Amino acid sequence: MKKLLALIVAFAMLLMQIPGMAFAADSDVKRAIDELNNLTKQQKAALLSNVWDFTFKELNNSQQVNKQDILDEIERELRKVGLWDKIISDTSGNDGKISKASLDVIVQELIDNKAIISDIYRSFEDNIDMQVLKTLFGLNTHGEVFLKLIDLSGPVLTSDSNGKFISKGNVVQNALGSLAGELFDQDEIEELNRQFKTLADKLNDYVAQYKVDKNDVIHALNIYGLYAAPPTGGGDSGVIIGGGSSSETPPPSESSTVKQGLIEFKAVLDSKGAAKATVTQKLFDKALGTAEVGNDGVKTVEIKIDAVKGAKQYVPQLPASVLASDKQDVKIKIETPLGTLSVPGNMFNKEDAAGVSNIQISIGISGASGINDEAAAEAIGTRPVIELGVMADGKARAWSNPDVPVTFSVKYAPSDKELGKTDFLTVLYIDGSGKAFAVPNARFNAGAGTVDFSTTHFSKYAVAYVYKTFDDAAKYSWAKTAIEVVASRGITDGISEDTFDPDGDITRAEFLAGLIKTLGLSAKFDANFDDVKPDNKFYNEIGIAKQLKITEGPGNNRFGTDTVISRQDMMVFISKAMKLAGKNGGTGTDSDLEKFSDKDKIASYAKDSVALLVKNKIIQGNGNNLNPTGKVTRAASAVTLYRLSKL
Template sequence: MGRKLFLLSLSLLICFVCLPPFNAYADGGPSFALTSTKNEVTLGSEIQITVAGNNLTDVYGYEISLDFDQAMLEYKGVKGGLSDGFSITPLIEGNHLRFASTKLHKVAGESGALNLATITFKAIKTGSAALQLNNIQLVDSQLAGNKYTPSMKATVTISTESSGGSNPGGTGTVVNPPDQSVQGIITLDAKLDSTTKTATAVVNQALLDKAIEQVASNEKGVKKIQVRIKEVPGATAYELELPTAAFAGNGDNVQVEVISPLGTVLISNKMFKAGEIAGGSVRLRIAKADMSGLDKAIQNQIGDHPILDISLYTGDKKISWSNPLAPVTVSIPYAPNAEELKNTEHIVIWYVSEEGQVIPVPNGRYDAKTGTVVFTTTHLSKYAVAYIQKTFDDIASLDWAKKKIEVLASKGIINGISDKLFAPRKSVTRADFLVLLMRTLELDASQGMGNQFADVKESDYYSDALRIARGLGIAEGKGNNLFMPHESITREDMMVLTERTLRIAKQLSMDSNQEQLSKFNDRAKIADYAVESVAALVQLGLVQGDGNAIQPKGTTNRAQAAVLMYNIYNYLHE
């Protein structure tokens, strides 16, 4: 029965084409790897087996076929799958495991280096456990398929007690050659300093250059490689030493995805200007952070959630970095508890300042597909995972807006008029709407600030947001250098500012289709300057209107504005 359900689901999701297998290692063609986090484990412990591919092109769907020793390994779970897609629960028949994932709708496939699956097994018997990657089927967005037979093997030794593995402690670093089974991926052992509990690995210039040469640029002109640091028992911090060119390079845009057991950091060679860093190498440090100096109330809110300290060093000197033009993406492994699984949107990220204050990172979110909490940042520091459930006494009856208001408040994007009241029916002013918009899209002054409007004081809380918006060409005012910040914003002006902001932030590129407005009986009331913007937001599904009316001249209340911000947030991170 399980096999029938699997095949039925698979047939509905992916039209795999039955082609004869051919060599997966043809020049320039896809290549694959089967790797394990540990070569030796103790009885009862868990191990992760990763199936990865490189030089992939337009992958719309795939199926993995893997054999494992069921007498020694017990399947526990799998993480992976294509973004914005659907993954099928693995089918396990004896020692054979099949896992499939596909995108949905008419979209392009994914290209480059992909982690296809990370499968967790529990060691249930001592001895040598074998695993074999039998075949991989790939389907592109035109539903054309290819079958590859890499026949790769991995072996895990299971013992009754730890033998210390290949990292017995002491000082020093280890440099390993890149994993030749997958191009553009470097897999490293690291050596533990038993005093500092820091595990260190090194990638020299030759290894970096070789990995970069192995990969092609993606559609954005970026070359992306991976450096994977194997887990070291007892380590509370991992350091990767890279050539300075990995952080401050000329020429091609290069990203390095540094994968450690504590977290993953995606850096780029545009973080610093060429010549800005003295020295030939830089160390990226990913460490468990010390919470002892934080306020007790904050410690209690963080609880047992992970908190990482991410930093850069050259020699013994810590490097300060902040660059809004080259953000870093961080992924922290996290398994939500039963309560959190009911409301994963309330899993958030806090930036912990040097003074011990916590500042929400609005884009922090839990990704169920990868089992991580993901966020982007323009500066390195301490970051904590937290679970926040914020609500207000006056939104209980607003079924259409309550959840959205609570999520945005928990992420620090919106605030109430007090700790307990949100005032959902209060009109939103022009200034407050722009503050919300800038905060949701996390736009800052990195590209310059415009001049102050004549009716805005420098001391006004919305002053910076309006100057940023004016500098970016979002806010033009109402003539005579006036913005009218305290006026209630009309729905059409709300949509004009939103559409303009999304385009300037390069989150919207399509042309609007005015036919989208035909379903509204008041479309003739939309001002000429707003028609394109209203049509674009309706087309994206960010604005639905009220039945058969779009009400362009109506004002926007705080609940409606929150719903729009929630829709924008999910549009940005879908």
């Protein structure tokens, strides 16, 4: 599709290169064109798509072309759809129809120029992915696709005040409209404009050399909608066959600006309510070249799509190479009125993107209908439901990559009842069957006014207000809120529906699972510890932690799932996980531990981790004691994970 105009160039060049080209009588062609213009745009498109299909079929398959066979097939096809009697007249075309005689003239023009028709169609097939265009515009036949190209391209030639052929304006902008930004950069635009200026000069030489009437050439160009009369006269009127007259208002086109790593789009709304914006490789490279390197060593290219009235979803398209890169120092941030998605440059595996040219990411608004969980539906209420999706070259594709989480932020203004209780604002993931699941790492960002979460798969995600409490939580005022928040977010469960057991010990498996959920860490893993079986409730979280080297276990490829975790081991797990999650808490020092009387009891392998957590006030100790070797209670675990989520 990138060589869309190659079709037009090839045809115009062939016009010049084949002397002795046959033209119908001037008056006959004029009459045929006038009668075509009496048809509605839809009628004209139906007629000409069939003319193209059946004429080319005959030219391609027969040594001896039979014009009557072509006319008969056109009639049969139009009668099938009830259009023949509506647009074809037996006698004249003065009744808003086209006469059989004029249809004969059009078909004869194509037959007389068999070489041109064959070569132009080969160029069409060689340079344009017809299936992509059919899918994009909802077309069925080659003729419909050809007319859509003409509808997009419009006239490319006109005449100057001396009657000489010249190229018509900015060819690419005239020809591609909304597709120009996707398919061409400025250098290509200038080159194509130069080509059409050269084409006009050669066409003038052709007319002079072979003494061909200029009007005959114009008539031939008009059949394909390639000529437009100059605004003040100087040639015959241009006719856009299949696209209306040249005076029609062109369709709106997307536009973009690039500045300091930011690409800002004014998108185009399609008939299905999708606001589309196309990021070409050169546009992306330009933005990447102007982006600054962050403190994490990563460059971020921001793609901002402005609000479009009536848009139900926003669909940026990027080259597959941008999203399936080996580089891990590039991030793409896509900002839309529905939310902001941040993805790394290696979002797709190269194997998954093999053979794919472009990837479309859709961010849409969805309804809460179809949710089978009554409690979840109540928790969601009328809050936003966002649907994230991916298409590869226009075909829907599921996306899931545990090695590469992406983050999403949706704007949200808490209600009066939610103010002061925003810790209970979270996100629920809704699967294809309508079941809802907690997204434990989701939380409300008061500074940005957003609900943020990370995920490793695309689906529906809904903002929800979930509040859960326990009968035994009120006795622990210092931990009550933390207990309620971690339970409501799905980080740590109670031991029953009404009981949390705050004083109970927490195992290594339980704490590690809560840590992985809190930070939204994820990774593919092929093997787990020998003592962690697939039916273990925390099998997935422990496998992730092993893969990420948060824990290697006490030895012999064992983890000790049911062993109660010590406070210093808990802190080692947290410090490693913080670095993986990009939580830059700095570096703890001995001075951070000075106030604790039992600091010498901290194991050497845990000292740096303990200092880091004390420095960031995730661990505060009990008075002057850290109790590094003591057991971790369920209440203390809840408070620690709650503080970590605030970091």
